[in-house]
Amino acid sequence: MSTAPPTPPGGGRPPSPTPTATASSWPRPPPGPPEPGTGPVTATADALFSALASPVRRELLRLLLDGPRTAGALAAHFDMARPSVSEHLRVLRDAGLVAETRRGRERHYHLEAAPLMDLADWLHPYERFWRQKTAALRRVLDEEDP
Secondary structure, eight states: OOOOOOOTTTTOOOOOSSSOOOOGGGGGOOOOOOOOSSSSSHHHHHHHHHHSHHHHHHHHHHHHOOOOOOOHHTTTTSSOHHHHHHHHHHHHHHSEEEEEEEEETTEEEEEEOHHHHHHHHHHHHHHHHHHHHHHHHHHHHHHHOO
């Protein structure tokens, strides 16, 4: 009589008796402040930059600075079909830059500034870098003037 391991429900191979490594069993990096240009925003930076790459989406964000607006009110500012504007709003919503609230049959959109603040924090080291470079250039140019 054979003592084969039991077959799992649905067929397939039985589970292995040897343990496997999991992501939680790997060594973790030491805690500490993130390096410049890294941090929580890097996980969503691609979505944010992609959303902000479109001039239509940047204009939608500018319009929402004044407060919540319906999809129809936002679409009225563009020379495109309303479904196209809705697609741009979906991209902004997926990136976390706008939120949608339904009131009856209408959808109201409002600006979510937190991702922009995270992005500004992420960009801060680069801003400081370029300010130092322009200050050095200013000093060189001032030395050249008689």
